[in-house]
Amino acid sequence: MSIDVSTKCIHLEEESGDSFYGAVSFPIFQTATFAHPEVGKSTGYDYSRVQNPTREQLEKVVAALENGIDALAFSSGMAAVSTLMELFRPGDHLIVDADLYGGTVRLFDNISEKNGIEITRIDCISQNVEKEIKENTKAIYIETPTNPMMNVLDIRAFSEIAKKRGIWLIVDNTFLSPYFQNPLDLGADIVVHSGTKYLGGHNDTLAGFLVTARTDISEKLRFIIKTTGTGLAPFDSWLILRGIKTLGIRMEKAQENAFEIAHWLEKQNEVKKTVYPGLANHPGHEIIKKQSRGFGAMITFEVESEDFAKKILKNVRLIRFAESLGGVETLITYPITQTHADVPKELLLRNGINERVLRLSVGIESAKDLIAELDRAFKEAR
Ligand SMILES: *Cc1c(COP(=O)(O)O)cnc(C)c1O
Numbered sequence: 001m002s003i004d005v006s007t008k009c010i011h012l013e014e015e016s017g018d019s020f021y022g023a024v025s026f027p028i029f030q031t032a033t034f035a036h037p038e039v040g041k042s043t044g045y046d047y048s049r050v051q052n053p054t055r056e057q058l059e060k061v062v063a064a065l066e067n068g069i070d071a072l073a074f075s076s077g078m079a080a081v082s083t084l085m086e087l088f089r090p091g092d093h094l095i096v097d098a099d100l101y102g103g104t105v106r107l108f109d110n111i112s113e114k115n116g117i118e119i120t121r122i123d124c125i126s127q128n129v130e131k132e133i134k135e136n137t138k139a140i141y142i143e144t145p146t147n148p149m150m151n152v153l154d155i156r157a158f159s160e161i162a163k164k165r166g167i168w169l170i171v172d173n174t175f176l177s178p179y180f181q182n183p184l185d186l187g188a189d190i191v192v193h194s195g196t197k198y199l200g201g202h203n204d205t206l207a208g209f210l211v212t213a214r215t216d217i218s219e220k221l222r223f224i225i226k227t228t229g230t231g232l233a234p235f236d237s238w239l240i241l242r243g244i245k246t247l248g249i250r251m252e253k254a255q256e257n258a259f260e261i262a263h264w265l266e267k268q269n270e271v272k273k274t275v276y277p278g279l280a281n282h283p284g285h286e287i288i289k290k291q292s293r294g295f296g297a298m299i300t301f302e303v304e305s306e307d308f309a310k311k312i313l314k315n316v317r318l319i320r321f322a323e324s325l326g327g328v329e330t331l332i333t334y335p336i337t338q339t340h341a342d343v344p345k346e347l348l349l350r351n352g353i354n355e356r357v358l359r360l361s362v363g364i365e366s367a368k369d370l371i372a373e374l375d376r377a378f379k380e381a382r
Contacts, residue, residue, distance in 0.1 A: 006248030077194025080208030090116025152284020159187025197326025
C-alpha cells in the first residue's frame with residue numbers, strides 16, 4: 001500500500017524504529033571517516049565525502065518524496081546543478097528554457113559554455129523545442145513554474161519529445177516541491193531541487209538535490225559526487241530532514257495565504273499584473289491543475305512604476321526584503337537587482353522582468369497580518 005506524501009515526509013516505509021536505541025529523530029553522524037574491522041571489510045561507510053548515514057537518510061526521504069530510485073544531497077542547489085553538468089562533455093548540446101533561476105543562467109553562460117557545452121536558450125512555451133534538437137543534443141532543461149515569471153510548462157509534453165529523440169528531460173522542481181509536483185512520474189529523467197527553499201523551509205540552511213528514477217544516471221551521479229566532493233554535510237542533512245517533516249503543513253498554509261494575497265493584489269489600482277498559477281486567469285492554470293497537486297506560494301506582480309516598487313521594498317517590515325524563497329517567513333524580492341542581476345538585459349526584458357516587477361514568497365504567518373502589512377506598505381507608498 002502506498003502512503004501519502006505528508007506521511008512520507010515524516011516516516012520512511014522501511015523504517016524499523018528499533019535502530020539507534022529507538023531515536024525518533026535520525027542521529028547526526030558528525031564524522032569524516034569510518035574505521036574498518038579488517039582489510040576488505042567495511043561498516044558500509046568509509047569516508048563522509050562518499051557517504052554518511054545522516055546524508056543517506058535524507059537522500060532516501062527525498063527519493064521517496066519524488067518517487068525516484070535515488071536522490072543525491074548537495075551543499076546547495078547550485079552545487080546540485082554544477083554536479084549535474086558533469087554528466088556532459090565538451091561538444092554536448094543542451095536546450096534550456098529562457099526563464100530560469102538567475103544563478104542557473106550564470107552557470108550555463110559562464111561555466112558550462114567555457115567547458116565546451118553548447119547551450120541553446122529558447123522560450124519553451126512559444127518556440128518549437130523539437131526543432132532545436134540536433135545530433136549532439138543531450139537534454140532539455142526546464143523549471144515549472146519558472147523563476148520568477150511563474151510560467152507553467154507541460155512536463156509530460158516535453159518528456160514525450162525527449163523520449164522520442166532519446167535525450168533527457170531535466171526539471172527543476174524547487175517552486176512546487178515534491179509535496180505538490182513529481183516530475184519523474186510525468187516522464188522527467190532528472191529532478192533538481194534547491195533544498196534551501198521549501199524542503200528546508202526555514203531560511204537557515206543551504207542544500208540541493210538531484211533525483212532520478214534511472215539506475216544508469218544514478219550510477220554516474222554517485223561517481224561524480226564522490227569525486228567532486230559536492231555532497232551535503234551531516235549537520236545540514238539533519239536540518240533538512242527536520243525541515244521536511246513539516247513540508248506538508250507548510251505548503252498547505254503558504255498556499256492558502258498565497259491565494260488570499262493574490263486576490264488582494266488583484267484589487268489594488270497600482271498593481272498592473274498579478275501572476276499566480278492558482279488564479280484562473282493564469283495562462284498555465286489548466287496545465288498546472290493537470291500535472292500538480294497544488295499551485296505553490298510564489299506570486300510575481302508588476303506595479304505601476306519603478307518608484308512605487310522601490311517604496312514598497314523600503315516600507316515593508318514584517319515582510320522582509322530578501323532573496324530566497326520557500327521558508328516560513330514571507331519574503332519580497334526585487335528580481336532585477338537580486339536573484340536575476342546577472343541575467344543579460346535583453347533576456348530579462350524578453351521574459352518580462354523589469355524595474356516594476358516584485359516577487360513574493362508567501363510564508364506561513366497569519367494571512368490577515370500579511371495583508372495588513374502589504375496594505376500599510378502600499379498606503380505609505382502612495
Ligand atoms: C534558489 C534556486 C536555485 C539555487 O539553489 P541554491 O540553494 O540557492 O544554490 C536553483 N533553482 C531554483 C529554481 C532556485 O529558486
